[in-house]
Amino acid sequence: MSSDQMFGMNARPRDRVDFRKVTTCAPIEVDNFSQIEESSSQLTNYTAQSDLPELQYVKLYYGESVYMSTNGTKTLNYNYRCHTFLLSFDNLEGGNFNDYFEYCLDWSSWKNASSSNRFTPITQLTPNDADITLAFLSANLVVFNTPVDDSWFSAHLNATQVTVDGDAYTGNTEGPETSTIYFRDRPVNILGYAEGCSLLVGIESMADAVSDLQLNDAQAAAADVLIYASSSTGI
Numbered sequence: 001m002s003s004d005q006m007f008g009m010n011a012r013p014r015d016r017v018d019f020r021k022v023t024t025c026a027p028i029e030v031d032n033f034s035q036i037e038e039s040s041s042q043l044t045n046y047t048a049q050s051d052l053p054e055l056q057y058v059k060l061y062y063g064e065s066v067y068m069s070t071n072g073t074k075t076l077n078y079n080y081r082c083h084t085f086l087l088s089f090d091n092l093e094g095g096n097f098n099d100y101f102e103y104c105l106d107w108s109s110w111k112n113a114s115s116s117n118r119f120t121p122i123t124q125l126t127p128n129d130a131d132i133t134l135a136f137l138s139a140n141l142v143v144f145n146t147p148v149d150d151s152w153f154s155a156h157l158n159a160t161q162v163t164v165d166g167d168a169y170t171g172n173t174e175g176p177e178t179s180t181i182y183f184r185d186r187p188v189n190i191l192g193y194a195e196g197c198s199l200l201v202g203i204e205s206m207a208d209a210v211s212d213l214q215l216n217d218a219q220a221a222a223a224d225v226l227i228y229a230s231s232s233t234g235i
Contacts, residue, residue: 001018001019001020002016002018003016003017003018003019003222003226004016006019007019007226009222009225011218011222012218014216015216015218015219015222016219016222017215017219017222017223017226019223019226019230021195021196021230022130022195022196023193023194023195024130024193024194024195025191025192025193026191026192026193027151027152027189027190027191027192028062028134028190028191028192030060030186030188030189030190033060033061033062033122034058034059034060034061034188035058035059035061036056036057036058036059036084036187037056037057037058037059038056038057056083056084056187057081057082057083057084058081058082058083058084058138058187058188059078059080059081060078060079060080060081060136060188060190061077061078061079061122062078062079062080062108062121062122062125062134062190063079063108063110063119063120063121063122063125064076064077064079064119064120065078065079065108065118065119065120066118066119068118079108079119079134080106080108080134080136080188082104082106082136082138082187082188083104083138083140083187084138084140084187103137103138103139103140103141103142104136104137104138104140104188105135105136105137105138106135106136107133107134107135107136108121108133108134108136109131109132109133109134110125110126110131110132110133111131112127112128112129112130112131121134125192127194129196130194130195130196131194131195131196132192132193132194132195133192133193133195134190134191134192135190135191135192135193136188136189136190137152137153137188137189137190137191138184138187138188139153139155139183139184139189140183140184140187142183142184143181143182143183144181144182144183145179145180145181145182146182147182148182151189152189152191153184153189154184154185154186154189155182155183155184155185156182156185157182157183157184157185159180159181159182160180160181160182160183210223210227
């Protein structure tokens with residue numbers, strides 16, 4: 001992308017720069033990097049009219065993460081933890097768990113060559129030419145009216161027959177209708193993406209890489225603006 005034509009930084013041709021950003025996305029293997037653990041179902045902020053099963057949590061081991069709290073800094077050997085509980089329509093109506101169990105969306109990011117990372121990925125996820133982000137989706141109470149093959153929203157199991165009035169699942173507005181709905185296949189799905197800029201290095205490495213290009217002063221100033229904007233906004 002031209003600094004002149006795409007970013008509106010008017011300059012003579014010899015003072016312009018081109019900026020490139022490459023993003024590669026892919027689903028990430030879950031089963032070999034996860035572990036299920038039991039936890040208490042006693043949540044002090046929520047009540048239910050019927051008993052709930054013991055809660056299970058899934059931990060994902062894609063690297064170490066640093067946790068900041070009022071008690072100080074703690075290094076964890078995992079980088080994501082979320083409940084696996086899948087609500088049925090029975091306890092959906094009987095409890096106040098909707099806002100807690102509906103879905104979780106979180107992420108871990110690692111900047112190549114940065115000294116301030118709070119996440120250190122495993123070797124398999126450590127490129128030398130890009131920054132990486134892992135996005136975690138736990139869609140516990142997201143329902144689908146057809147099976148979903150997309151690896152991010154994969155839903156084929158736990159099919160349930162429901163009867164609804166003028167409903168959001170079938171689009172019927174004339175009266176009750178029975179429909180099959182589907183829930184997610186796994187407690188969590190992961191999407192990983194790597195981002196490299198211009199010289200195909202991580203954004204934190206761009207400043208050093210640009211210094212080797214022997215830009216003139218106007219080009220260097222334009223490059224600094226683009227690098228800062230990309231680093232600040234993630235665009």
